[in-house]
Amino acid sequence: MINAALVGIDFGKTDFEASLEELSLLAKSAGATPAVTLTGRRSSPDAAMFIGSGKAEELRLACEANDVEIVIFNHALSPAQQRNLERALNCRVVDRTSLILDIFAQRARSHEGKLQVELAQLQYLATRLVRAWTHLERQKGGIGLRGPGETQLETDRRLIGERIKMLQGKLAKLRRQHGTQRRQRERTRTMSVSLVGYTNAGKSTLFNALTKAQAYAADQLFATLDTTSRRLWLGDDVGQIVLSDTVGFIRELPHQLVAAFRATLQETVQADLLLHVVDASSSVRLDQIDQVNEVLHEIGADTIRQVLVFNKIDAVPELAARGGTVERDEYGNISRVFLSARTGVGLDALRAAIAEIATAEPLVQASQLLPAADWNAVPHEPSREPELGR
Numbered sequence: 001m002i003n004a005a006l007v008g009i010d011f012g013k014t015d016f017e018a019s020l021e022e023l024s025l026l027a028k029s030a031g032a033t034p035a036v037t038l039t040g041r042r043s044s045p046d047a048a049m050f051i052g053s054g055k056a057e058e059l060r061l062a063c064e065a066n067d068v069e070i071v072i073f074n075h076a077l078s079p080a081q082q083r084n085l086e087r088a089l090n091c092r093v094v095d096r097t098s099l100i101l102d103i104f105a106q107r108a109r110s111h112e113g114k115l116q117v118e119l120a121q122l123q124y125l126a127t128r129l130v131r132a133w134t135h136l137e138r139q140k141g142g143i144g145l146r147g148p149g150e151t152q153l154e155t156d157r158r159l160i161g162e163r164i165k166m167l168q169g170k171l172a173k174l175r176r177q178h179g180t181q182r183r184q185r186e187r188t189r190t191m192s193v194s195l196v197g198y199t200n201a202g203k204s205t206l207f208n209a210l211t212k213a214q215a216y217a218a219d220q221l222f223a224t225l226d227t228t229s230r231r232l233w234l235g236d237d238v239g240q241i242v243l244s245d246t247v248g249f250i251r252e253l254p255h256q257l258v259a260a261f262r263a264t265l266q267e268t269v270q271a272d273l274l275l276h277v278v279d280a281s282s283s284v285r286l287d288q289i290d291q292v293n294e295v296l297h298e299i300g301a302d303t304i305r306q307v308l309v310f311n312k313i314d315a316v317p318e319l320a321a322r323g324g325t326v327e328r329d330e331y332g333n334i335s336r337v338f339l340s341a342r343t344g345v346g347l348d349a350l351r352a353a354i355a356e357i358a359t360a361e362p363l364v365q366a367s368q369l370l371p372a373a374d375w376n377a378v379p380h381e382p383s384r385e386p387e388l389g390r
């Protein structure tokens with residue numbers, strides 16, 4: 001474990017505290033120990049170093065005194081700010097985006113996940129090439145790679161661009177294969193249910209409790225990156241459903257990541273029903289619900305039927321008695337379920353709720369939610385039987 005300094009500047013946003021606390025969790029999840037936390041107030045960032053020179057000096061001394069090897073800003077830094085800070089602090093400096101990208105890179109296990117993380121990293125890098133250029137030029141690397149009349153910066157841009165295209169091509173191919181699998185599933189009319197929610201809300205724990213699976217669950221941010229699906233038997237009336245555990249969301253999810261993971265996210269939330277898992281013990285749970293809904297909106301999944309699952313009620317004395325409670329909206333549709341994935345209280349109520357929705361409510365077919373372009377990308381299969389219900 002290396003020592004890290006966390007820097008958060010309060011610009012008057014209401015989620016300042018929660019966001020900084022989250023940065024500390026992110027740092028720990030990435031394998032660093034937060035040894036110094038520096039906060040301050042500004043009306044706007046300093047152009048040269050994001051923080052003022054006085055703060056920078058204070059930070060340098062604190063880093064020296066605590067053997068800090070990496071400084072993590074809870075903000076987006078420009079390439080110039082990052083470079084100036086590294087020089088002034090004599091220490092590696094990263095921003096929130098690269099920290100999250102780093103965690104994703106450490107966690108990616110599946111082929112597709114690794115490709116997506118690399119794509120996101122390259123897209124992030126492409127926006128910061130000015131910086132990479134100075135040291136690349138010094139190395140005089142890339143001999144023989146350069147096209148006629150190209151500067152190093154142009155070569156780097158071109159090579160990164162080519163690699164991005166290659167990755168996008170590979171991902172598109174994988175996606176087509178998944179599309180075929182999904183349509184096969186749709187043909188058999190298996191209801192699909194996805195667990196979505198803020199990172200650390202307890203999705204994997206709930207997934208394991210429901211399916212008796214052993215997905216990795218841990219007190220870490222982004223413990224889950226790859227989607228896991230399992231069949232779940234819900235009694236004779238409903239039969240089998242497919243339940244999927246998915247990657248968690250976070251506030252200010254780097255847009256490169258959302259872009260790179262869009263297909264996976266869409267794929268996994270292409271469900272008939274979303275169980276939106278909420279950490280009921282978090283003081284910022286309402287804020288987190290909003291953040292999740294924002295990402296769902298961004299990937300076009302906000303029209304899918306959703307049930308809020310208030311998890312971890314064992315950790316909230318006021319809610320402990322509500323285990324298994326099912327709340328309904330003004331139309332009588334199930335809106336919220338209270339449970340504890342850890343103790344198992346309320347799991348039966350959730351199973352019953354899924355079964356009720358499966359049998360009583362007309363489901364929006366997942367295929368109807370796909371944008372037309374996506375379907376055009378699927379190669380025509382002439383021998384296929386006509387799909388049911390379409």
Ligand SMILES: Nc1nc2c(ncn2[C@@H]2O[C@H](COP(=O)(O)OP(=O)(O)OP(=O)(O)O)[C@@H](O)[C@H]2O)c(=O)[nH]1
Binds near residue numbers: 216224248315
């Ligand atoms: N007290 C309590 N803790 C829980 C409960 N469910 C999950 N947890 C804890 O919350 C932490 C996160 O659980 P995970 O299941 O990994 O959460 P997740 O939503 O899958 O997280 P990511 O995959 O990182 O997005 C773990 O330490 C769990 O033990 C619960 O019902 N009660």
Ligand SMILES: [Mg+2]
Binds near residue numbers: 203205
């Ligand atoms: Mg998980």
